[in-house]
Amino acid sequence: MPPPPPPPSHLYIYPTTLHIVLNLIPITSISLSKHQIEMDIALNNTHKFLSKIATNDGHGENSPYFDGWKAYDTDPFHHETNPSGVIQMGLAENQLCFDLIQEWIGNHPEASICTPQGGFDFKEIALFQDYHGLPEFRSAIANFMSRVRGSRVEFDPDRIVMSGGATGAHETLAFCLANRGEAFLVPTPYYPGFDRDLKWRTGVELIPVVCESSNNFKVTLEALEDAYDKAKESNIKVKGLLITNPSNPLGTFYDKETLKTLVGFINEKNIHLVCDEIYAGTVTRENEFVSIAEVLEEFPTICDHNLIHIVYSLSKDMGFPGFRVGIIYSYNDMVVNIARKMSSFGLVSTQTQHMVASMLSENDFVDNFIKESRNRLAHRHNMFTRELAQVGIGSLESNAGLFFWMDLRRFLKEPTFESEMTFWRTIISEIKLNVSPGSSFHCNEPGWFRVCFANMDDATVMVALERIKSFVHETRMLEIKTMAKIKTKKQCWQNNLQLKLSSRRLEDIMSPQYSPLNSPMLRAQN
Amino acid sequence: MAIEIVQPSVELSKIALSETHGEDSPYFAGWKAYDENPYHELHNPSGVIQMGLAENQVSFDLLEEYLESNLESSNWGQKVSGFRENALFQDYHGLVSFRKAMASFMEEVRGGKAKFNPERIVLTAGATAANELLTFILANPGDALLVPTPYYPGFDRDLRWRTGVQIVPIHCESSNNFQITPEALEAAYDHARSMNIKVKGVLITNPSNPLGATIQRKVLEEILDFVTRKNIHLVSDEIYSGSAFYADEFVSIAEVLESRNYKDSERCHIVYSLSKDLGLPGFRVGTVYSYNDQVVTTARRMSSFTLISSQTQFLLASMLSDKEFTRKYIKINRERLKKRYEMIINGLKKAGIECLKGNAGLFCWMNLSPYLEEPTIESELAIWKTIMHEVRLNISPGSSCHCSEPGWFRVCFANMSEETLEVALSRIHEFITTRKQ
Numbered sequence: 001m002p003p004p005p006p007p008p009s010h011l012y013i014y015p016t017t018l019h020i021v022l023n024l025i026p027i028t029s030i031s032l033s034k035h036q037i038e039m040d041i042a043l044n045n046t047h048k049f050l051s052k053i054a055t056n057d058g059h060g061e062n063s064p065y066f067d068g069w070k071a072y073d074t075d076p077f078h079h080e081t082n083p084s085g086v087i088q089m090g091l092a093e094n095q096l097c098f099d100l101i102q103e104w105i106g107n108h109p110e111a112s113i114c115t116p117q118g119g120f121d122f123k124e125i126a127l128f129q130d131y132h133g134l135p136e137f138r139s140a141i142a143n144f145m146s147r148v149r150g151s152r153v154e155f156d157p158d159r160i161v162m163s164g165g166a167t168g169a170h171e172t173l174a175f176c177l178a179n180r181g182e183a184f185l186v187p188t189p190y191y192p193g194f195d196r197d198l199k200w201r202t203g204v205e206l207i208p209v210v211c212e213s214s215n216n217f218k219v220t221l222e223a224l225e226d227a228y229d230k231a232k233e234s235n236i237k238v239k240g241l242l243i244t245n246p247s248n249p250l251g252t253f254y255d256k257e258t259l260k261t262l263v264g265f266i267n268e269k270n271i272h273l274v275c276d277e278i279y280a281g282t283v284t285r286e287n288e289f290v291s292i293a294e295v296l297e298e299f300p301t302i303c304d305h306n307l308i309h310i311v312y313s314l315s316k317d318m319g320f321p322g323f324r325v326g327i328i329y330s331y332n333d334m335v336v337n338i339a340r341k342m343s344s345f346g347l348v349s350t351q352t353q354h355m356v357a358s359m360l361s362e363n364d365f366v367d368n369f370i371k372e373s374r375n376r377l378a379h380r381h382n383m384f385t386r387e388l389a390q391v392g393i394g395s396l397e398s399n400a401g402l403f404f405w406m407d408l409r410r411f412l413k414e415p416t417f418e419s420e421m422t423f424w425r426t427i428i429s430e431i432k433l434n435v436s437p438g439s440s441f442h443c444n445e446p447g448w449f450r451v452c453f454a455n456m457d458d459a460t461v462m463v464a465l466e467r468i469k470s471f472v473h474e475t476r477m478l479e480i481k482t483m484a485k486i487k488t489k490k491q492c493w494q495n496n497l498q499l500k501l502s503s504r505r506l507e508d509i510m511s512p513q514y515s516p517l518n519s520p521m522l523r524a525q526n
Numbered sequence: 527m528a529i530e531i532v533q534p535s536v537e538l539s540k541i542a543l544s545e546t547h548g549e550d551s552p553y554f555a556g557w558k559a560y561d562e563n564p565y566h567e568l569h570n571p572s573g574v575i576q577m578g579l580a581e582n583q584v585s586f587d588l589l590e591e592y593l594e595s596n597l598e599s600s601n602w603g604q605k606v607s608g609f610r611e612n613a614l615f616q617d618y619h620g621l622v623s624f625r626k627a628m629a630s631f632m633e634e635v636r637g638g639k640a641k642f643n644p645e646r647i648v649l650t651a652g653a654t655a656a657n658e659l660l661t662f663i664l665a666n667p668g669d670a671l672l673v674p675t676p677y678y679p680g681f682d683r684d685l686r687w688r689t690g691v692q693i694v695p696i697h698c699e700s701s702n703n704f705q706i707t708p709e710a711l712e713a714a715y716d717h718a719r720s721m722n723i724k725v726k727g728v729l730i731t732n733p734s735n736p737l738g739a740t741i742q743r744k745v746l747e748e749i750l751d752f753v754t755r756k757n758i759h760l761v762s763d764e765i766y767s768g769s770a771f772y773a774d775e776f777v778s779i780a781e782v783l784e785s786r787n788y789k790d791s792e793r794c795h796i797v798y799s800l801s802k803d804l805g806l807p808g809f810r811v812g813t814v815y816s817y818n819d820q821v822v823t824t825a826r827r828m829s830s831f832t833l834i835s836s837q838t839q840f841l842l843a844s845m846l847s848d849k850e851f852t853r854k855y856i857k858i859n860r861e862r863l864k865k866r867y868e869m870i871i872n873g874l875k876k877a878g879i880e881c882l883k884g885n886a887g888l889f890c891w892m893n894l895s896p897y898l899e900e901p902t903i904e905s906e907l908a909i910w911k912t913i914m915h916e917v918r919l920n921i922s923p924g925s926s927c928h929c930s931e932p933g934w935f936r937v938c939f940a941n942m943s944e945e946t947l948e949v950a951l952s953r954i955h956e957f958i959t960t961r962k963q
Contacts, residue, residue: 053662
């Protein structure tokens, strides 16, 4: 008998709000169905029978981040069989370069242990369970990591530790660097998975470093100090700072000066710096990306190197999330040693190590792949942002990642997270796109959405764009009608904020470039 | 390899600094001795023979033969889109075909005497991860699991290190062949309670590592009654189920549950892996099979930290669902292991060494207590060091398995050729002969 599905969450409320609400409302004031009561009893019994970790919400799946996925799962878009289905734009996958990989696979049967050419390796590979990993695997990863950074820096294969994807890497580092109840600072907005990866089984806390749209969400020293002080006031010991560079969900990367500032900060506070560089290969303006490794190389005395750790994976740059190739690269010998022992809980299959070792040690292939991937991502990114700008939808300027950070603030009825959720539900149910609401990334300002663009083919891109544009067009037509109605009623709306907002939209609508008659889609069709 | 510990300027976590990773145990010290001087028939005939690693190398030819004749199903090469789909697949439910194949294989191993529902199979990267994951789900830090001694040294790390859970031993004695008794269960439980430790479950390994013997049905029933009475969990690590020499001598907890109509089954969970039965430790294929819906859901979520490579799932899905192949493999594998076992038992007997009567696994439980200077752990470790450095065999001392009686050793026999086993046996023979004089 399969496990029962999780109860449907009818309340699309930002997770912490939900928790607060549930704690404040006395049970008797809510009329519970018999089913609900039975479920509560069952849950109560479970609470005693299983651990706290097993019965809390630390798995993070009640976040709206995953609700959108569920909407997609129940009604997935397909060109032929389900053309009105939901298009998945909430999953940061890189599907643009599989043709290159498949070609390589076809030409290198020896990389597989199941072919006549590679089969003689089968036994040796199948038996190898040393947590150091195959030496050729580690060398290949070090080589790849270096080339992704334009060969500006080298990586030592002996510092490479395997993990169960970057998911496993983050959890392992949290286990190594912090005790239960201690904390990591994390700039907002951040990847929702961190709430599970860093906190769930480790008992470690995450403290947000609030970043604001007013300065393009850059991390400031003030924000860092502020977060650190808040932790101190709450008697929480901060053990490290976690940054994702390039950023998920922003798609931006840190400039050298900011990195140096961060390193200065952690060095002064004597806390760790974990740099998740999982999107390093998705930077479209290659020469401008600076890895923490480069900072250490250029300024070797800038900090105690024992504080610096990098998380990497092949899930984004290569598009191999299924192969679970996670990497911890630490400049701290002890951390390398301990993390390696912990890697027993999440080693990379030697079959995969073997294949990856072959593929990533071939420099011609690697260099070409990195170059092509960047170009295709840039092209896709530009297509989206350009088309959306034409209908007045802006996004944060970015040059990396498999997504962009879309600005839909002006579409919200009110600048609240509730409005954001309402609007998000509309996007899913009416526009049929699964995008991720900023609140699920702990963004401090409502109205931002992460939109993934690299996990679909060109035709689907066109459909997605078409849907967005149609929606914008319809919204404007509706507003024009509404405005017309209001005017004829001749009421005094001078102090009404709503009118002011609507007036602004009206101006936008009425200016020539946005006139429906001048719609780029119309032009394209002609 | 000695690690130069430079005092870190910022402290690492307590977990990182603790020794619960267990690598200072003699269990691992022996591996190091082997690594430094490994035996090789031609290049290093006087090197250390590895008998401390429970690997199954006796049936690889069968796997290789299968792959040769089933290229299409194990390679993406034939299907252009196959690679892409596989590389992208990261759903923690796992490939449906693979889960079905695992369920099917687990049934075959039990001769069809138990049924497994693919929906209850949760995939993890190895049994190491499965055991840790279950512990996180069943117990809070400070709580305890009861584990019969002697037990696999890796449990000290897997069950305790990052979870903060404790192991309280259920003492088993040679006088009744180390079988688990109701008295021993109660004693362990009471001991935990007397230390104010909350007991959350019992974890058994069946067939047992290091004993190399299956647990009798009667004992399984008693254990099940015990955990039901105490309202705690039962984890049955059945990683060696396919390595029982006689199919009908292995009884799975699944069979016992089935015979009870699954009453009280929500407290039962099975751990399995392909590392021993199929000899594929490198591929990291483990599974948690739980009769408890909540545990399945939670375990699945936790498996995000330790998923099996989709590439490996794909390869094995076709192999394990090929009933003709699995039936043949299981049968031949059992026969070969039995033959090896008999070879080592007879060889040791000739040298005057007795072993526990075993019927499963990749090792035998050797009794050297008559040869100890004194019936103490120190004497055991002394003779162990001698065997390692002079006889040049890496075997595992019973104390590293928390055996309550000194003098027992686990000796692996399936990770080498027959010729190497002969060499090992002759060395032991010589050693004992010399010692007697």
